[in-house]
Amino acid sequence: MPDKNLPENGSTHFRYFVAAKPNGSPGDGTLEHPSRSIRDAIEGIRARHAGDSPSVRRLNGYDRIDICSVLKGPAAKAETKQRYEFFVDPLGATDLAIGSAQLPWPDLESALEGVAKMDAEGAISLAAGEHLSLSVREVFSATPVDRRKRRHERIAQIALGLVTLSLVVPLVAILSHLIYKAWPVLTPSFLFENPRNQMTAGGVWAPLIGTFYLVFISLIIASPIGVLAGVYLNEYARDNWFTRVVNLAVVNLAGVPSIVHALFGVGAFVMFANMGESVLAASCTLAIMTLPVIITSTREALASVPMNFREACWNMGASRWQTIRTIVLPNSISGILTGVILQVSRAAGETAPILFTGAALYMTIPTKGLRSFFPYSLQDGCMALSYHLHVMMTQVKGASPEAIEAGKSLPLEHLQYGTAVVLIGLVLTVNSFSIGLRMYLRSRKKW
Amino acid sequence: MATITGNLNERPTPARRGTSSLQRLGELAIESLIRLCGYSAILFVFGIFFFVFREGAPMLFGGLDLLKFFTSTDWNPVSKTPSYGILGLLAGTASVTVLSMALAVPLGLGAAVFVSEFCSPKIKEALKIAIEMLAAIPSIVWGFIAYMMLNPLIIWATGAPVGLNVLNASIILALMSVPVIVSVGEDALKAVPDSYREAALALGASRWEIVYRVLFPAAKNGLLAAVLLGIGRAIGETMAVLMATGNANQIPTSPLDRVQTLTATIAAELGEAVQGDDHYRVLFVIGILLFVIAFVVNLSADLIVRGIRGKQNA
Numbered sequence: 065m066p067d068k069n070l071p072e073n074g075s076t077h078f079r080y081f082v083a084a085k086p087n088g089s090p091g092d093g094t095l096e097h098p099s100r101s102i103r104d105a106i107e108g109i110r111a112r113h114a115g116d117s118p119s120v121r122r123l124n125g126y127d128r129i130d131i132c133s134v135l136k137g138p139a140a141k142a143e144t145k146q147r148y149e150f151f152v153d154p155l156g157a158t159d160l161a162i163g164s165a166q167l168p169w170p171d172l173e174s175a176l177e178g179v180a181k182m183d184a185e186g187a188i189s190l191a192a193g194e195h196l197s198l199s200v201r202e203v204f205s206a207t208p209v210d211r212r213k214r215r216h217e218r219i220a221q222i223a224l225g226l227v228t229l230s231l232v233v234p235l236v237a238i239l240s241h242l243i244y245k246a247w248p249v250l251t252p253s254f255l256f257e258n259p260r261n262q263m264t265a266g267g268v269w270a271p272l273i274g275t276f277y278l279v280f281i282s283l284i285i286a287s288p289i290g291v292l293a294g295v296y297l298n299e300y301a302r303d304n305w306f307t308r309v310v311n312l313a314v315v316n317l318a319g320v321p322s323i324v325h326a327l328f329g330v331g332a333f334v335m336f337a338n339m340g341e342s343v344l345a346a347s348c349t350l351a352i353m354t355l356p357v358i359i360t361s362t363r364e365a366l367a368s369v370p371m372n373f374r375e376a377c378w379n380m381g382a383s384r385w386q387t388i389r390t391i392v393l394p395n396s397i398s399g400i401l402t403g404v405i406l407q408v409s410r411a412a413g414e415t416a417p418i419l420f421t422g423a424a425l426y427m428t429i430p431t432k433g434l435r436s437f438f439p440y441s442l443q444d445g446c447m448a449l450s451y452h453l454h455v456m457m458t459q460v461k462g463a464s465p466e467a468i469e470a471g472k473s474l475p476l477e478h479l480q481y482g483t484a485v486v487l488i489g490l491v492l493t494v495n496s497f498s499i500g501l502r503m504y505l506r507s508r509k510k511w
Numbered sequence: 512m513a514t515i516t517g518n519l520n521e522r523p524t525p526a527r528r529g530t531s532s533l534q535r536l537g538e539l540a541i542e543s544l545i546r547l548c549g550y551s552a553i554l555f556v557f558g559i560f561f562f563v564f565r566e567g568a569p570m571l572f573g574g575l576d577l578l579k580f581f582t583s584t585d586w587n588p589v590s591k592t593p594s595y596g597i598l599g600l601l602a603g604t605a606s607v608t609v610l611s612m613a614l615a616v617p618l619g620l621g622a623a624v625f626v627s628e629f630c631s632p633k634i635k636e637a638l639k640i641a642i643e644m645l646a647a648i649p650s651i652v653w654g655f656i657a658y659m660m661l662n663p664l665i666i667w668a669t670g671a672p673v674g675l676n677v678l679n680a681s682i683i684l685a686l687m688s689v690p691v692i693v694s695v696g697e698d699a700l701k702a703v704p705d706s707y708r709e710a711a712l713a714l715g716a717s718r719w720e721i722v723y724r725v726l727f728p729a730a731k732n733g734l735l736a737a738v739l740l741g742i743g744r745a746i747g748e749t750m751a752v753l754m755a756t757g758n759a760n761q762i763p764t765s766p767l768d769r770v771q772t773l774t775a776t777i778a779a780e781l782g783e784a785v786q787g788d789d790h791y792r793v794l795f796v797i798g799i800l801l802f803v804i805a806f807v808v809n810l811s812a813d814l815i816v817r818g819i820r821g822k823q824n825a
Contacts, residue, residue, distance in 0.1 A: 213717045220719035221629050227621035231689055232641045238648075238656055289548045296549025300542070312813055313552040319740070319809035320559060320802060321747025322650070323774045327798040330781070331562030352555050359552065385538045413649025416749040416774075420781050450651045450750075457658055457754065477659075484655045488648060495647040499640055 076127045080105045082190065083136040095140055102183045102190070105131050106176050128199040131179075133190035141193070148188060148196035150175060168201045242488065246481035249474060254482055258428050263456065264463035264473035268486050270429045273439060274343075274446035275490070278418065279411045281347035281442075282354065287404050290355050294362025294400070299388055318356035322416040325353045329421040344442045346422030353417050354407045361403025365396035398505045405498040413491045415450040423451035425459070449487045456480045560802060567795030574789060575796065586760050588780070588790040595793045597800075599760040603770030606677050606763045607752060608745045611684035615745075616738055618685065619692025623737070624722055626693065627700040646690035654754030657683045661755070671767045675757035678766040683755050684748055688741035695740055699733020700726055732815045739812040747805055749774040773797050 082105050083091070083098035091097035092108065099105040109129060132144040150163035152175045161169045162178070169175040175198055182188050190196060243250075249267075257267035297314075301307040329349030339345040369392050377387040393400075415423075422445045429439030440446040456479060463473030564571075575595065583596025626638050657679050665674035703726055711721045727734070757769030758779065777794050784791035 213720070217717040217719045220722070221625075224621050224625035224629055227618055228625045228638060231618060231622055231645060231686070231693075232638070234686055235641055235645050238660070241660060242656075289551055292545045292548035293552060296545045300545060301549065308817075310549060310552055312810065313556045315813050316556050316806055316809050317552055317559075319743050319747070319805050320556075321749065321774055321805055323747070323749040323777045324559065324563060324798050324802050324805070327563045327566070327777065327781075327795055328559040331566045331795070332558060335566075335786075336562065352559075355552070355555065383538060385541055409647055413647070413651070415649070415651040416778055419778060450649055453651050453655060454750065457655060480655070480659065484652055488652050491647055491649055492644060495644065499643065 078109075078127075078129045079142070079195075080109060080129070080131050081140075082131055082133050083140075095134065095142055098134060098136060098140070102131060102188065103180055106180045106183075110173075110176050128197055130195045130197045131190070132195035133192050135192045144193050144195040146197055147190060147194040150179065150196065150198045151201040152198065153201035165201060172198075239488070242481060242485050246478065246485040249478045249482035250485065255486065256431060258431055259426065259452075261463065261467070261473050263426065263460045264467065264476065264479070268449060268452065268483055269431055269436070270427055270439070271447040271449045271452035271483075272486065272490075273429065273437065274424075274427075275412055275449040277343055277440050277446055278347050278350055278422075278448055279408050281343065282350035282411045283404065283408060285348060285351035286355050286358055286407060289351075290358025290403075290407070291362050291400055293355075293359045294366060295388060295393075297359065298363045298366040299384070299392065314356050314359050317352070318360075320353075322353065322414060325349055325417045326419055326421065328352070329417055334421055340443065341420070341422050341445050342443050343422050343440055343446050346418040346445075346448075349417045349421045350411045350414060353414065354410045357407045357410055358400075358403045361406060362396075362400045365399025365403070366392060368399065369395045398501060402498050402502050402505075405494055405501065409491045409494040409498070412494065413450055413487065415448075415454055418448055418451060419454075422446065423448050425455055449483065449490065453480070453483045453487055456483055560799075563795055563798045563802060567792055567799050570789055570792030571796050571799070575793065580796075584760070584762060586776075588784075588793060593789060595789075597773065597776075597797065599762055600771055600773045600776055600797075602762040603677075603756065603760070604746060604772040604774070606770055607680040607684055607756065607772060608742060610677055610681035610766060611688065611745050612738070612742060614681060614685035615689050615692060615741055619689045619737065619741060620696055620734060622689070623693045623696030623700060623734075624726075627697045628718060628722055628726070642690045642693050645686065646694075648687075650687070650748060650750040651754075653683050653687055653751035657751060657755035665767075669767060673757055673769065675755060676767050676769050677756070677763050679757075680752045680755035680770075680772075681766070683751050684745045687748060687751060688744040691744050692737045692741040695737035696730075696734050699730040699737060702733060703729045736812040736815045739808055739815070743805055743808040743812070746808070747774060747801065749778050753778050773801055777801075 080093040081091075081095050081098035082093075082102055083100065091099045091104075093099050093105055099108060109131075130144075132142070134140045134142075134144065149165075151165050151168035152163075152170070152172060153168040154170050161167050161174065163169050163175060169178055179188070179196070179198070188196065254267040255272065256269050258270045259268070260266035293314075297307070297310065301310065326349065329345060333339045333345035333348045334341055337345075339348075373391050373395065374387050377391045378384075382390070424445035424447050427440075427445070427447050430436040456476070460476065460479075462476035467473040468475055580595055580597060581601070582598055583594065584599040584602075585594040585596040586599060587594045622638075622642070626635055626642075630638065658675070661679050661682060662674035665671060665676070665679055669678075707725050707729055708721055711725045716724065752772050753775040756771060756775060758771045758775060759769035760771045760776075761768065763770050777797055780790070781794050784794060
């Protein structure tokens with residue numbers, strides 16, 4: 065192989081060697097085995113650099129091909145002096161191309177041909193220690209530094225893209241695997257039947273309704289407090305240390321581990337408020353846990369209402385509350401709703417806070433008639449989808465093969481995957497509503 | 512910015528004219544209600560601390576040897592001579608947190624940079640939705656994924672006898688905390704003024720050079736806050752690690768060791784503990800500890816973010 069150098073400016077420098085006094089076998093253009101003549105060297109270059117397209121493209125920016133004439137044998141030196149300089153430039157090419165800086169050849173092929181012709185005519189004579197160079201005439205093309213920069217940027221973009229992709233791939237893989245595994249049980253009857261036979265058969269009706277109970281009641285508790293707190297923080301609070309403390313409290317409320325919320329629920333609602341392990345206690349715990357979601361999104365929604373809306377209203381003589389009620393809230397209601405929906409999704413998925421405050425291992429509820437929609441009382445526990453999934457994983461023993469054979473039970477794995485898919489489906493559906501609403505809002509924004 | 516949006520600072524107080532006293536009374540009532548709700552966040556945080564503390568205090572101030580509590584790995588609350596040493600649990604929490612952050616921080620910050628600087632608006636929108644979906648997956652479902660999917664995968668890949676270990680929990684926790692890191696990190700990058708980018712661009716910097724020479728130094732604090740919030744999420748996570756760690760109280764020596772975390776211990780044992788006895792109260796003491804850790808992490812993240820805002824306003 066001929067010499068390939070990478071000079072410091074990042075361009076590529078190809079060198080082919082020719083020995084002035086050829087003897088023996090034809091060389092391959094390297095310093096150790098130089099070609100016998102310039103014509104041979106050109107053949108070698110053509111073989112290595114040729115392609116179907118005009119291969120000047122293969123000579124980037126400041127790249128160069130040298131044909132160096134050296135002494136054969138141990139006296140051979142790689143360093144040579146430049147004798148001739150020829151240029152290639154597809155942009156500056158004319159019919160009269162002679163390879164000079166003014167009239168460059170259009171591509172590498174014609175350049176090689178031109179050099180070969182000159183050589184045949186005897187116009188080129190290289191003494192040992194001299195070389196002829198063939199390079200791209202540079203006018204507006206990127207310098208090697210630019211190209212390296214662009215290459216690094218490309219690498220960075222691809223690497224970061226792969227990193228991001230590595231977050232999306234698990235999501236898709238997980239969702240598709242869950243659905244694939246749960247497919248056999250994903251029928252309407254799975255949704256509308258109670259768990260049966262020590263939870264080895266049936267569906268998820270009781271936990272599903274229980275989750276609705278918990279979400280609904282926690283929503284009733286959390287949304288007024290959360291929305292009003294958001295109103296306070298954006299409309300009333302002044303920029304002082306106290307507001308900072310309130311903000312900090314909201315941040316911390318969001319950051320308290322869910323299991324600590326559970327302990328709080330046990331200490332405050334189950335025991336201190338004497339609610340016992342009940343729907344009410346679990347809902348209160350969930351409400352406080354999800355409060356920051358509503359506060360934060362309400363505040364953001366209110367903050368996006370332009371200030372001059374309020375000023376215009378005040379100028380009409382409206383009081384602060386009148387302004388909020390008639391101007392600020394109507395203009396931000398959908399943003400607030402987004403937060404409320406997010407709260408629903410959070411509350412539906414949480415397990416730890418309800419573990420000890422009201423989730424029941426197993427209950428049977430009516431599956432027919434109006435009663436099936438209102439089966440739980442606030443003072444008793446209820447089943448919940450998230451806890452049901454936990455129970456299915458840790459406490460339910462799979463049915464015997466005979467029972468499955470007889471059609472009395474379903475394989476445990478199917479039930480587990482089915483429950484997981486119903487839960488995740490519920491949460492993601494609710495979440496998609498929130499995302500959809502937000503996108504709709506942005507498209508209709510009036511200011 | 513074309514529109515000046517509602518900000519809570521420095522606004523004139525509107526005049527109150529033409530309202531009857533009854534109206535004004537109603538208004539006063541609703542305004543006090545709003546204020547009360549605003550203050551409620553403080554109330555709840557104190558409430559959480561108070562009620563957890565109330566259950567744990569009798570043990571914390573009587574009977575619990577704090578030195579042994581923190582330095583012994585002997586956690587045996589149900590024997591005749593119970594011992595409460597949480598060093599193993601602390602090590603469990605620390606190991607999964609550290610390993611998960613080692614995975615999540617490069618992924619999260621990389622994704623934040625990509626979303627914020629390198630992709631078109633449409634792809635950005637799609638990626639943000641995907642990351643939001645990732646954040647929406649409930650923790651018990653993550654636990655399910657760890658138990659049913661990642662467990663056999665790890666056994667297959669490493670040949671370990673059980674796939675429920677530090678590695679499993681760390682991968683799950685990384686995926687759980689990445690959305691936090693991405694969204695907070697992206698906010699931090701977005702908060703860097705465009706004039707910085709334009710100045711760098713005018714000097715001939717490429718986008719990548721802008722990112723690591725200009726944006727990273729400028730958004731350093733915000734990115735640090737993102738990492739801290741991710742850590743907070745990882746420490747506090749309960750149901751997923753309960754399923755994923757294998758629940759063996761020991762100090763891990765390799766990623767394939769089973770561990771037990773502070774949170775999982777509470778979740779696993781509170782149901783069996785007799786209300787009011789020592790075991791029950793010790794679990795609340797662990798709760799206090801977790802509360803304090805979360806408080807410190809969130810407080811520092813908040814102070815760091817506030818630090819940037821203060822500097823920008825100045």
